[in-house]
Amino acid sequence: MARVRTPELYADLRAKSTPSGSPLGDIIQTGVDNPGHPYIMTMGCVAGDEESYDDRHGGYKPSDEHKTDLNPDNLWRVRTDRGIRGFCPPHCGRGERGAISSSRWKLCGAWPSMTQVEQQQLIDDHFLFDKPVDNKTFLVWISEEDHLRIISMQKGGNMKESKNYEFMWNPHLGYILTSPSNLGTGLRAGVHIKLPHLGKHEKFPEVLKCLRLQKRGTDLLGFSEVELVQGVVDGVKLLIQMEQRLEQGQAIDDLVPAQK
Template sequence: MLDDVIQTGVDNLGHPYIMTVGCVAGDKESYEVFKDLFDPIIEEQHGGYKPSNEHKTDLNPDNLQDSDDLDPNYMLSSRVQGAAASAASASPQHCSCGECRAIEKLAVKALSSLDRDLAGRYYTLKSMTEVEQQQLIDDHFLFDKPVSPLLLASGMACGIWHNDNKTFLVWVNEEDHLWVISMQKRGNMKEVFTCFCTGLTRLKLTSRLQAGVHIKLPHLGKHEKFSEVLKRLRLQKRGTGGVDTAAVGGVFDVSNADRLGFSEVELVQMVVDGVKLLIEMEQRLEQGQAIDDLMPAQK
């Protein structure tokens, strides 16, 4: 019903750091039933993406350029993540408990088939120990309960899986049926993207994508033009502790603001190119120099 669709917007009046949408689609059919509501919102959120547009995909890491040498003096970590959903089921926000359990069972079966560098273990939120929960929080794999009001208004996670190397993880029944993440320390975005693409291929999934980094920008982060620079680069910032946190010590979580209308490679490339410019600006400011000549054009 419409009141289910708009509940997130009723409970949360926007967000201070990222662009959010005050409605949630309960299933694939919602996009047709509530077309008059969803279409203009999607167009606004995704840079003019219209119902007639077709999303393009490119999961070839070899097409990514200059992405394996982001400056480690500024880069703390790199990640690529994306959502995958089943068109045959309602979204997690509107699934029954039985549907969530069925999806979880299928997901765990698929994840258990992963081997070699992607072999790992699944943890359910309802049965994990306090020690396991704290370890997942310390690894930045899990929210601190979770407690985000944006998530509580629309649905909660059922569990999380990660490989033994802690470089590839999957949330089950959180915002989407599956939320796939590849991550590692420092700045080799190509390795991260390659791992992400390998995981999707082995699981036979497709996904919309978000690439992001944890980056130290103590000078640029205080600059009056920082927000404008991010906007022109089609990037967004938040704190490193999750969607509801602010930056601490000049460390920001920076990611692409777009999801539709660009291929996976294009979105990751957008982050790589943008981060390199942010680092160059930070270096200028460290030396007391102006950054006006480095201001980018609007992408």
């Protein structure tokens, strides 16, 4: 935010308003509270509401268009976020949070109050929020960063919409979410792999950059769900191939991909 927020831009954005009345201060508060690091860029603003991306974005081009070919039966171990139309993301008040949590979502599982022991068990299981199904393959976080964060840990975990509300979506930017970095699919796909040799190699950062991979993926907007997941699959396959080369004391220069 410090790089792009000029006094002129601030004055222009402050003068604009959206139907929910989302103040500019709420939108940029995360950039004020989290200044980041010269080498670790953090998100400097969030969306105050769905209309913020039209009225305040000032930078998205017509070419920044989301495309989708989501087939939930082909997905596994994925996380996707959704924002509910009509509710405000970052400055959502207690009343709106209550309305979201009390809505009759058609989700499988219980909605119990939890003891401290049960909450700690969820923390230990890395679920943190509301109780998942008993086999811990499907869970939903409510009112964390976005209204809904839907996590499937098994193949074929179909994601169904509620009958009462719409998810925020438009054909230009895809799914509208709190953080601009999550626009598009709102989907993150990842794996856990050990790369003891490649992880220490001097070209490891270059390889990840060329594959558009991080400890979390780099892309969401402008790529379909299938393309994003396939990129992770192809990238991990290459990383394992490189690791095997290094285990045998062989060079990996010929495997380093070109920048995409």
